[in-house]
Amino acid sequence: MTGPRQNRVALEAAQWVVKFDGVDFDARDVRAFRRWLAKSDAHRTAFEAASRAWNQLDLLARLEAFPLPTGGEEAPASADRRALIAGLGLGALAIGVGGYAAFGSSSAEAFETGVGEQRLIALSDGSRVLLNAHSRLEARIEANKRQARLTAGEALFTIAESNAGPFSIATPSGEIEAASGEILVKLLAEGARVALLSAGGRISRRNWVGRGAPVTANAMSEIVLGREEVAVAASDTQALLRLTSWREGWLTFDNTPLSEAATDVTRQNGVRFVFADPALADLRVGGVVRAGDLEAFLALLETNLAINAERRGDEIILSSTATFEPPG
Numbered sequence: 001m002t003g004p005r006q007n008r009v010a011l012e013a014a015q016w017v018v019k020f021d022g023v024d025f026d027a028r029d030v031r032a033f034r035r036w037l038a039k040s041d042a043h044r045t046a047f048e049a050a051s052r053a054w055n056q057l058d059l060l061a062r063l064e065a066f067p068l069p070t071g072g073e074e075a076p077a078s079a080d081r082r083a084l085i086a087g088l089g090l091g092a093l094a095i096g097v098g099g100y101a102a103f104g105s106s107s108a109e110a111f112e113t114g115v116g117e118q119r120l121i122a123l124s125d126g127s128r129v130l131l132n133a134h135s136r137l138e139a140r141i142e143a144n145k146r147q148a149r150l151t152a153g154e155a156l157f158t159i160a161e162s163n164a165g166p167f168s169i170a171t172p173s174g175e176i177e178a179a180s181g182e183i184l185v186k187l188l189a190e191g192a193r194v195a196l197l198s199a200g201g202r203i204s205r206r207n208w209v210g211r212g213a214p215v216t217a218n219a220m221s222e223i224v225l226g227r228e229e230v231a232v233a234a235s236d237t238q239a240l241l242r243l244t245s246w247r248e249g250w251l252t253f254d255n256t257p258l259s260e261a262a263t264d265v266t267r268q269n270g271v272r273f274v275f276a277d278p279a280l281a282d283l284r285v286g287g288v289v290r291a292g293d294l295e296a297f298l299a300l301l302e303t304n305l306a307i308n309a310e311r312r313g314d315e316i317i318l319s320s321t322a323t324f325e326p327p328g
Helices: 004-021 027-038 041-053 059-064 081-093 237-243 258-269 278-282 294-305
Strands: 108-112 119-122 128-131 136-141 146-152 154-159 167-171 174-178 181-188 191-196 201-207 215-217 221-225 230-234 250-257 272-275 284-290 307-312 315-320
Touching (some): 027 041, 108 128, 128 136, 154 167, 221 237, 258 272, 258 284, 258 294, 278 315, 294 315
Antiparallel strands (some): 136 146, 167 174, 174 201, 181 191, 191 221, 221 230, 250 284
16 A cells, blocks of 8 residues: 555544544544454554554554443443543553563563552563552563553652663653653643652653653652643652652642542542532642541541532542632
């Protein structure tokens, strides 16, 4: 296949990759993608090439594992998009445990943790990774290249010096490179947060044409990879230590958005939070609770933010109990 048709297929493949790299899709989109993929082997080849260029090396495996509703061609209009996306993530976790063929190397490995679980990973270059609860990491260590991808959750990297060069950590929002030192990487709903604990590094945000210009940051820095920019701020020892309190079984919230705090608790306890009012997600919470103590977290919300928690099956509905008197 050459010429205009090849260019058209390559463009279509790139459009699918961009779509599935975000969150604005559902089962109907995945079904349409599978129909497109089945039309020709060239479509699959083009999609795999576009995925590699976009650094979404496991995207095809994830989409093939996406759970579709049974009994009908289309998903019902009332289908919960968040539940579908969560199903995509769980399907991906079931693939490639102990090895990750999409990296194209026998030295590639995939690691994951369950709810409330931590796992210490020793890589062949001497680096170590402490994986937080309900997280997933893929790593490939070779003689001249060291790569890892955090695809879910949070991880603390202790990077060993190596003749192989810098250690590269990819996230859906961008990449971090460092020769050595401790680096904490946490995926957020929109982006990622990186803390350089003991050495400097280079951070670049992913954009439409690949990676943006790298930003250099020193040790004791906190970096947020957002939708539009890379924000770097100096930090201090105590603040950075609070970010890693989960190592000792604590969750520390320091002016943390409630949406992020709820995600942290979900990874530790497995519950699913639903905000009755979407504006509640942006409220800020502060405090310290045991990682596995769900009741303590709910009490913190009630005391500090006047938020009520109502249990409905495996969900907890959060709503505000605050009342306001009209002015005058």
